[in-house]
Amino acid sequence: MPSPIRRLLTLGIVIGLAIGIWTQRSLLVASVQHVPQLGLVAALVIVGLIVGERFARAWMMRHAVGQLTHAEGFVVHDVGAAASYGLPAGGAIGAGLRYQIVRTAGVRTEPFLAGVTVFGIAMAASSWLLPALFLVIELATGRGTAVDGLLLGLTLLVPALAGLTWWSLLCSDRVFGRVVAIASWCAARAGRRIRVIRGFDVSERLASLRTQTRTSISRLPALLIGAVAAQVLAAAILFVALRALTPETRLDVVEFGQVFFLTRVVSSLAPTPGGVGAVETGLTASLVMLGVDAPAALASVVVYRLATFVVPIATGLLCWMVWHRRSVLAPQPADEATLEQVTGLLSPATVLPSGSAVVRSR
Numbered sequence: 001m002p003s004p005i006r007r008l009l010t011l012g013i014v015i016g017l018a019i020g021i022w023t024q025r026s027l028l029v030a031s032v033q034h035v036p037q038l039g040l041v042a043a044l045v046i047v048g049l050i051v052g053e054r055f056a057r058a059w060m061m062r063h064a065v066g067q068l069t070h071a072e073g074f075v076v077h078d079v080g081a082a083a084s085y086g087l088p089a090g091g092a093i094g095a096g097l098r099y100q101i102v103r104t105a106g107v108r109t110e111p112f113l114a115g116v117t118v119f120g121i122a123m124a125a126s127s128w129l130l131p132a133l134f135l136v137i138e139l140a141t142g143r144g145t146a147v148d149g150l151l152l153g154l155t156l157l158v159p160a161l162a163g164l165t166w167w168s169l170l171c172s173d174r175v176f177g178r179v180v181a182i183a184s185w186c187a188a189r190a191g192r193r194i195r196v197i198r199g200f201d202v203s204e205r206l207a208s209l210r211t212q213t214r215t216s217i218s219r220l221p222a223l224l225i226g227a228v229a230a231q232v233l234a235a236a237i238l239f240v241a242l243r244a245l246t247p248e249t250r251l252d253v254v255e256f257g258q259v260f261f262l263t264r265v266v267s268s269l270a271p272t273p274g275g276v277g278a279v280e281t282g283l284t285a286s287l288v289m290l291g292v293d294a295p296a297a298l299a300s301v302v303v304y305r306l307a308t309f310v311v312p313i314a315t316g317l318l319c320w321m322v323w324h325r326r327s328v329l330a331p332q333p334a335d336e337a338t339l340e341q342v343t344g345l346l347s348p349a350t351v352l353p354s355g356s357a358v359v360r361s362r
Helices: 003-023 025-038 040-065 070-086 090-104 109-140 146-171 173-191 202-245 253-267 278-289 294-326 334-341
Strands: none
Touching: 025 040, 025 202, 040 070, 040 109, 040 202, 040 294, 070 090, 070 294, 090 109, 109 146, 109 202, 109 253, 146 173, 146 202, 146 253, 173 202, 202 253, 202 294, 253 278, 278 294
């Protein structure tokens, strides 16, 4: 998306969010008053779910990149997530920070980029396949409608097209050759203005990245399991908060899962960092449609966002500060240093959000 359009959309969402906060200030006050009703048991369960969700994502990053300990996988993931969630253009900044960390762990550039690519593919695929699963259950039990059938087709079509695209890039020399030609032309044009890009061998780098990605793609099934686990644990945080704050409301698990994952897919397309504004509005409105009291719904979403948005920013910032203080950065070879400066041009994290490859990751 062109930068001016992106900025305008972001500004529009921010203005809309500010107007919504002002017009719904009474609802916000009522929702804040609901949060203390969460209770100790529910709070402890939510803390356990947060730990499990962060563990799953750290395991995925470690397994995707390779040559990392679990602690390093946690640092790499959460530092990138903190940048992506908390900063404008955070995807590119997060990619650069992740690259610095893995370089000190002895990971070469191509395995890193390939690992991040496969990680994003797994997160994106799970983001679309989970709502498809709940829609299938809804239709199989006879409660589905024609709209559910259309949504099911869409949630299956997007990952299918994405899979076809990746298969073409990795397996078709003809398609890959065209991509290399376009990338080389763009690099040549950019090199007229950006000195560091001049002399950069796009063809060689892309060929190396393609070879490494072919190797890393074998990890995709395991990463899909980790991605599903992480997203289900995140959904469980909201579900537990809802049950604690609205014990009188009986939520159907299938209906909740369908609404939750569909809303997350749609809100992840918002241009704001981490989908701020879109996620809160979308989830609250969806829960109200399920019969949840509006203040309790918003209070539950606030708890969910604290767990899945604020906590990663805090842990990522802490990880970066500790790593930056303890690490002694070794000098990098000239070619790697050059690539580091243009990582934003090649890294999948520049186009995928907090954890996704087809849609923008959170």
